[in-house]
Amino acid sequence: xxxxxxxxxxxxxxxxxxxxxxxxxxxxxxxxxxxxxxxxxxxxxxxxxxxxxxxxxxxxxxxxxxxxxxxxxxxxxxxxxxxxxxxxxxxxxxxxxxxxxxxxxxxxxxxxxxxxxxxxxxxxxxxxxxxxxxxxxxxxxxxxxxxxxxxxxxxxxxxxxxxxxxxxxxxxxxxxxxxxxxxxxxxxxxxxxxxxxxxxxxxxxxxxxxxxxxxxxxxxxxxxxxxxxxxxxxx
Amino acid sequence: xxxxxxxxxxxxxxxxxxxxxxxxxxxxxxxxxxxxxxxxxxxxxxxxxxxxxxxxxxxxxxxxxxxxxxxxxxxxxxxxxxxxxxxxxxxxxxxxxxxxxxxxxxxxxxxxxxxxxxxxxxxxxxxxxxxxxxxxxxxxxxxxxxxxxxxxxxxxxxxxxxxxxxxxxxxxxxxxxxxxxxx
Numbered sequence: 001x002x003x004x005x006x007x008x009x010x011x012x013x014x015x016x017x018x019x020x021x022x023x024x025x026x027x028x029x030x031x032x033x034x035x036x037x038x039x040x041x042x043x044x045x046x047x048x049x050x051x052x053x054x055x056x057x058x059x060x061x062x063x064x065x066x067x068x069x070x071x072x073x074x075x076x077x078x079x080x081x082x083x084x085x086x087x088x089x090x091x092x093x094x095x096x097x098x099x100x101x102x103x104x105x106x107x108x109x110x111x112x113x114x115x116x117x118x119x120x121x122x123x124x125x126x127x128x129x130x131x132x133x134x135x136x137x138x139x140x141x142x143x144x145x146x147x148x149x150x151x152x153x154x155x156x157x158x159x160x161x162x163x164x165x166x167x168x169x170x171x172x173x174x175x176x177x178x179x180x181x182x183x184x185x186x187x188x189x190x191x192x193x194x195x196x197x198x199x200x201x202x203x204x205x206x207x208x209x210x211x212x213x214x215x216x217x218x219x220x221x222x223x224x225x226x227x228x229x230x231x232x233x234x235x
Numbered sequence: 236x237x238x239x240x241x242x243x244x245x246x247x248x249x250x251x252x253x254x255x256x257x258x259x260x261x262x263x264x265x266x267x268x269x270x271x272x273x274x275x276x277x278x279x280x281x282x283x284x285x286x287x288x289x290x291x292x293x294x295x296x297x298x299x300x301x302x303x304x305x306x307x308x309x310x311x312x313x314x315x316x317x318x319x320x321x322x323x324x325x326x327x328x329x330x331x332x333x334x335x336x337x338x339x340x341x342x343x344x345x346x347x348x349x350x351x352x353x354x355x356x357x358x359x360x361x362x363x364x365x366x367x368x369x370x371x372x373x374x375x376x377x378x379x380x381x382x383x384x385x386x387x388x389x390x391x392x393x394x395x396x397x398x399x400x401x402x403x404x405x406x407x408x409x410x411x412x413x414x415x416x417x418x
Contacts, residue, residue, distance in 0.1 A: 011401050011404055011405070012401075015382075015397075017397070042408065042412075043404065043408065046404065046407055046408055046411060047376060047404070049353060049354070049357055049411075050357065050361075050372065050376050050377075050407070051376055051377070052354070053272075053354065053357055053358065053361070054354075055267075055268045055271045055272065056271075056277060058267070058277055058281070062281060063263070063264075066259070066263055066281075066285070067256060067259055067260065067263075069285065070259060070285050070288050070289070073285060073289055074289055074292055077289060077293075
């Protein structure tokens with residue numbers, strides 16, 4: 001076994017993640033290779049150091065004040081009148097009933113709404129055929145909200161009108177119904193999904209569009225940069 | 236612990252406000268510690284841990300008990316911290332009265348000085364980790380959670396949780412490689 005091969009599995013070894021046969025191979029190598037043995041020891045020392053990393057003890061006053069201060073904040077929050085949920089969110093207030101794929105679908109829908117909200121004038125849509133592409137609202141499924149795991153369901157009219165493959169981040173989408181799936185494969189969607197899920201878990205009364213509007217300029221730019229990859233390609 | 240937690244939740248849901256107080260007292264330190272390890276900032280840790288308890292208070296009736304209360308609360312804390320970090324929050328050096336109690340370097344041995352230097356370097360290196368890697372590292376090393384539970388807390392796959400953890404450890408290893416023994 002080469003040291004490079006053994007070195008790449010040392011953390012898995014420490015985590016107990018290796019199957020027995022593979023583990024025996026690595027352990028055998030470590031018995032005869034001092035360099036890899038030292039590398040393993042270095043990881044063990046590092047993890048011991050991380051475990052020993054202290055949390056500075058806050059002043060005793062923090063703990064004395066913690067609960068009274070928390071109660072004041074809860075009372076203050078309770079005194080603020082709760083907003084009515086958006087109608088399309090009615091009945092969807094309990095996050096635990098949603099499987100993650102549906103939340104991911106909502107994220108895709110939310111991103112699609114962002115396309116509608118943010119991109120006119122910003123998105124570079126190239127038409128290589130002398131054909132008018134479907135409006136972004138149709139592509140994105142409009143304000144479809146939570147429509148199931150795919151999140152974006154274009155209308156029949158939109159499908160008939162589009163026809164040509166769409167390129168999403170270099171991936172040809174032959175059928176616009178696959179658009180949502182293509183968006184979901186973008187590497188940054190997980191983070192957006194997490195953010196949407198967080199927003200829904202803790203602000204279920206809010207409309208995702210409020211959340212989208214609250215994105216930082218940097219986040220908006222990330223989305224816009226990726227969405228610039230949307231374009232019409234020749235059939 | 237799990238049954239005791241559920242007992243407190245039951246009492247709270249039946250209108251016993253003191254049960255929530257007790258729950259806060261039992262959990263405030265671990266919630267604060269997690270928030271501190273995520274933000275490396277005492278003020279932010281205090282504010283975010285309070286915000287986490289507010290969310291717990293508001294949503295306790297929705298806690299379905301399929302996971303432990305700890306897992307559910309960690310999810311709240313970590314999400315709040317990730318949002319906080321994603322908004323571009325910066326860590327800061329703790330004030331003098333927040334410094335961890337450690338041996339006086341001026342009177343300490345060379346080994347103690349090296350240890351202090353190494354811990355400072357570690358703290359700086361941890362601050363450079365991306366938030367999700369920092370969360371995976373903290374939950375794995377300090378809370379000894381299995382990767383599957385970390386994945387549940389972060390809302391990602393178990394494989395991704397492992398990758399975050401391995402990346403974090405390797406990154407720290409790289410940054411601290413110049414120390415004797417590698418760390």
